[in-house]
Amino acid sequence: xxxxxxxxxxxxxxxxxxxxxxxxxxxxxxxxxxxxxxxxxxxxxxxxxxxxxxxxxxxxxxxxxxxxxxxxxxxxxxxxxxxxxxxxxxxxxxxxxxxxxxxxxxxxxxxxxxxxxxxxxxxxxxxxxxxxxxxxxxxxxxxxxxxxxxxxxxxxxxxxxxxxxxxxxxxxxxxxxxxxxxxxxxxxxxxxxxxxxxxxxxxxxxxxxxxxxxxxxxxxxxxxxxxxxxxxxxxxxxxxxxxxxxxxxxxxxxxxxxxxxxxxxxxxxxxxxxxxxxxxxxxxxxxxxxxxxxxxxxxxxxxxxxxxxxxxxxxxxxxxxxxxxxxxxxxxxxxxxx
Amino acid sequence: xxxxxxxxxxxxxxxxxxxxxxxxxxxxxxxxxxxxxxxxxxxxxxxxxxxxxxxxxxxxxxxxxxxxxxxxxxxxxxxxxxxxxxxxxxxxxxxxxxxxxxxxxxxxxxxxxxxxxxxxxxxxxxxxxxxxxxxxxxxxxxxxxxxxxxxxxxxxxxxxxxxxxxxxxxxxxxxxxxxxxxxxxxxxxxxxxxxxxxxxxxxxxxxxxxxxxxxxxxxxxxxxxxxxxxxxxxxxxxxxxxxxxxxxxxxxxxxxxxxxxxxxxxxxxxxxxxxxxxxxxxxxxxxxxxxxxxxxxxxxxxxxxxxxxxxxxxxxxxxxxxxxxxxxxxxxxxxxxx
Numbered sequence: 041x042x043x044x045x046x047x048x049x050x051x052x053x054x055x056x057x058x059x060x061x062x063x064x065x066x067x068x069x070x071x072x073x074x075x076x077x078x079x080x081x082x083x084x085x086x087x088x089x090x091x092x093x094x095x096x097x098x099x100x101x102x103x104x105x106x107x108x109x110x111x112x113x114x115x116x117x118x119x120x121x122x123x124x125x126x127x128x129x130x131x132x133x134x135x136x137x138x139x140x141x142x143x144x145x146x147x148x149x150x151x152x153x154x155x156x157x158x159x160x161x162x163x164x165x166x167x168x169x170x171x172x173x174x175x176x177x178x179x180x181x182x183x184x185x186x187x188x189x190x191x192x193x194x195x196x197x198x199x200x201x202x203x204x205x206x207x208x209x210x211x212x213x214x215x216x217x218x219x220x221x222x223x224x225x226x227x228x229x230x231x232x233x234x235x236x237x238x239x240x241x242x243x244x245x246x247x248x249x250x251x252x253x254x255x256x257x258x259x260x261x262x263x264x265x266x267x268x269x270x271x272x273x274x275x276x277x278x279x280x281x282x283x284x285x286x287x288x289x290x291x292x293x294x295x296x297x298x299x300x301x302x303x304x305x306x307x308x309x310x311x312x313x314x315x316x317x318x319x320x321x322x323x324x325x326x327x328x329x330x331x332x333x334x335x336x337x338x339x340x341x342x343x344x345x346x347x348x349x350x351x352x353x354x355x356x357x358x359x360x361x362x363x364x365x366x367x368x369x370x371x372x373x374x375x376x377x378x
Numbered sequence: 379x380x381x382x383x384x385x386x387x388x389x390x391x392x393x394x395x396x397x398x399x400x401x402x403x404x405x406x407x408x409x410x411x412x413x414x415x416x417x418x419x420x421x422x423x424x425x426x427x428x429x430x431x432x433x434x435x436x437x438x439x440x441x442x443x444x445x446x447x448x449x450x451x452x453x454x455x456x457x458x459x460x461x462x463x464x465x466x467x468x469x470x471x472x473x474x475x476x477x478x479x480x481x482x483x484x485x486x487x488x489x490x491x492x493x494x495x496x497x498x499x500x501x502x503x504x505x506x507x508x509x510x511x512x513x514x515x516x517x518x519x520x521x522x523x524x525x526x527x528x529x530x531x532x533x534x535x536x537x538x539x540x541x542x543x544x545x546x547x548x549x550x551x552x553x554x555x556x557x558x559x560x561x562x563x564x565x566x567x568x569x570x571x572x573x574x575x576x577x578x579x580x581x582x583x584x585x586x587x588x589x590x591x592x593x594x595x596x597x598x599x600x601x602x603x604x605x606x607x608x609x610x611x612x613x614x615x616x617x618x619x620x621x622x623x624x625x626x627x628x629x630x631x632x633x634x635x636x637x638x639x640x641x642x643x644x645x646x647x648x649x650x651x652x653x654x655x656x657x658x659x660x661x662x663x664x665x666x667x668x669x670x671x672x673x674x675x676x677x678x679x680x681x682x683x684x685x686x687x688x689x690x691x692x693x694x695x696x697x698x699x700x701x702x703x704x705x706x707x708x709x710x711x712x713x714x715x716x
Contacts, residue, residue, distance in 0.1 A: 064540070068561055072543040134502060138495035157476035157546055160498055164472060165539035167502070171509055171532040175525070183521050187513070190528075194509040201503035202402070205410040208495055223406055 042368075045106070045361040046099065052115065053098040056122040058082065060173045064165070075162040079133055079150050086147040093145065096369075097236045098125045103366050104240025104254055107358030112244040114362075119176035120189060120243060124236050126170035131200055133163035138208060139291060167197075181243055189239045196235040203227025210294040214313070218299050229269075230262030237261070257352035261370060264345035270295035271338050274326050289322045296341065297334035306332050346370065383444070383699040384437065390453065391436040394460040396420065398511045402503070413500040417471055417488050424485040431483065434707075435574045436463045441704050442578025442592055445696030450582040452700075457514035458527060458581060462574050464508035469538055471501035476546060477629060505535075519581055527577045534573040541565025548632040552651070556637050567607075568600030575599075595690035599708060602683035608633035609676050612664050627660045634679065635672035644670050684708065
C-alpha cells in the first residue's frame with residue numbers, strides 16, 4: 041500500500057515530465073528535445089536503471105501535499121512537482137559545465153556530447169520550461185495559492201544561483217571559515233528541497249505558520265542530504281554515485297570534510313595547501329582525511345541535521361501512507377550510499 | 379513633452395532595475411552583484427555612455443501600456459518592463475559565452491572578466507531575478523492580468539532558447555534553406571520584443587483581440603530589428619556597434635545576407651564553402667557579398683518588415699505622447715547604425 045503510493049507518484053511525475061518536455065518535440069527543435077530527454081535519462085546511449093535520477097524533490101512535494109490535507113488530491117500538485125524537478129535538472133546541466141564533469145549518472149554529460157554552447161542552452165531551456173510548467177498549477181489550484189507557490193519557487197531559483205556563486209568562489213579562497221559552509225549549501229542544495237516541502241504544503245491550503253514547519257523540515261533534510269553527498273564525493277564508490285570517484289578532492293571543492301581537515305591544520309591541511317591533488321594520490325589523502333576525524337565529524341553533523349528534520353516532521357505529524365513514506369525517506373535517504 | 383516622457387520612462391526603468399538587482403548586494407554575494415552591475419553598464423572599467431544598452435524593450439512595454447489605455451498609469455507596469463530587460467541581459471551574457479565574443483558594448487564580456495563558470499551563473503541569476511521581478515506586478519495590477527502576462531513571459535523565454543538552439547545548430551548545417559531563417563529569428567529576437575508590446579497592452583486591461591495587434595506590431599518590429607542587426611554585423615562599424623567588426627562573417631553566422639549569398643551560388647558562395655573566413659580577408663568578402671545583392675536584399679526586407687509593423691501600429695492607433703514616440707521609434711530604430 042505504502043510502496044504503491046510512492047510508485048504511483050513516481051510514475052505520475054515521470055509522465056508529467058515527459059509530457060511537458062514533449063513541448064519541444066517539434067521539427068525545428070528535434071535535437072534540442074533529444075538533449076533534454078538524454079539528460080532526463082529517457083534516451084540515448086547507456087540507458088539503464090540509474091540514468092534518470094531519483095526524483096526525490098518531486099516525490100517530497102507530492103508526499104507533503106498528500107499528507108498535509110487529506111481532502112487534497114496530490115495529482116493536482118503534479119505540475120509543481122515537475123517544475124521543481126526541471127529546475128533541479130537545469131542546475132545539473134550547468135553544474136556539469138562549471139565543474140568540467142565528464143560523467144553524470146554513469147553517462148557522458150550533456151556538454152561532453154553536444155558541446156558547451158548547446159549545453160548552456162539546454163539548461164536554459166529546461167529552466168524556462170519549469171517556469172511555464174509551474175503555471176499549469178492554475179488548472180487545479182486557486183490563483184492566489186499558485187501565486188504564493190510561484191513567489192517561493194522563483195526566490196528559490198535566485199537562491200540557487202547565490203549558492204552556486206558561493207560554491208565556485210570558495211574554490212579560490214584560502215581563508216574560508218568553517219561556518220561559511222552553511223550559507224553556501226543552504227542556498228545551493230537545501231533551498232530547492234525546502235521549496236519542495238513548503239510548496240507541497242501550500243498547495244493543500246495550509247497557512248503560513250503551518251507551511252513554515254514543512255519548509256524547516258525540507259531545509260534540514262536538504263542540509264543532511266548535501267553533507268552526505270560531500271562524504272560520498274570523497275569516500276564514495278564510482279559505480280554507486282555515477283560520478284568520477286574522489287572527484288571532490290581532485291577538483292578542490294571546499295566540502296564540509298575538507299573544510300574540517302583544513303582547520304585541523306594537520307597532514308591533510310599541509311598537503312592541501314601545497315596544490316592540486318592528483319588522481320593517483322587521492323585515495324591515500326582521503327584515508328588521511330578520515331584519520332584526522334573529518335569523516336566522523338561529517339557523519340555526526342549529518343545525524344544532527346536528520347534529528348532537526350525529524351523534529352519538524354513530528355510537528356507536521358503527516359498522516360496516512362504519505363506520512364509513513366516521509367518518515368521512511370528521512371531515514372533511508374541518509375543511509376543511501378548513492 | 380514627448381522627449382520628456384521617454385526620458386522619464388528610461389530613468390524610471392533604470393531605477394527599477396537598480397533596485398531589483400540590489401537584492402544581490404549582500405555580504406555573501408558582493409562579487410556576484412558586481413558581475414551584474416558591470417554587465418548592466420553601471421560599474422567597472424570602461425564605463426561610458428554606451429555601456430548600458432538602449433533599453434528598447436522596457437521602453438516599448440511602457441509606451442504600449444501608456445498608449446493602450448489613457449487611464450492606466452505606466453508606472454504600474456515598471457516591474458514588467460524591468461523583467462523583460464533582465465531576461466534580455468541574461469540572454470546576452472550566455473550568448474557571449476556561446477559565441478566566444480570578447481566584447482560587448484565596447485567592454486570585455488562577463489565571461490572574459492570572470493571566466494565561463496561564473497558567467498553562466500551570472501546569466502542564470504539575472505534570469506531567476508527576472509521571474510521574481512515579474513511577480514512584483516502584483517503590487518499594482520490584478521492577479522488575473524498578471525497571470526496572463528506571466529504566461530506570455532515564460533512562453534517567450536522558452537522560445538528564446540528554441541531560437542538560440544536553431545541559431546547555433548545552423549552554424550554547422552550546409553543545406554539550410556533561406557526560409558529557415560525566419561523561425562530562428564522569430565524566436566531568438568522578435569519573441570522578446572513582441573512580448574514587450576503585448577504585455578504592455580495586456581497590463582492596461584486590453585482584451586485578447588486588441589493585445590494581439592500589439593503583439594504583431596512587436597513581432598514585425600523585432601524581425602526588422604534583427605535583419606538590421608545582421609546588416610550591421612557584416613557592414614557595421616566597430617565603434618558604433620560596440621562589437622568586433624565583421625565578426626558575423628568570421629564566426630560563420632548564417633545571417634540573412636549570408637544565406638542570400640549562399641543561395642546566389644556566386645563567388646561569395648564558393649568562398650563560403652571553402653572554409654573559415656579570416657579577419658584580413660573579411661572586408662573584401664563583405665564587399666563581394668554586397669556586390670552580389672545581399673545588402674540591398676536585406677535592406678529591402680527590413681523595409682517590408684517595417685511596413686508590416688506600421689500597419690499594426692496604425693490599427694493600434696496609439697494616443698498622446700506615447701503614441702508619437704512609438705511611431706518615431708519604429709522609424710528611428712531602423713535608421714540606427716549602432
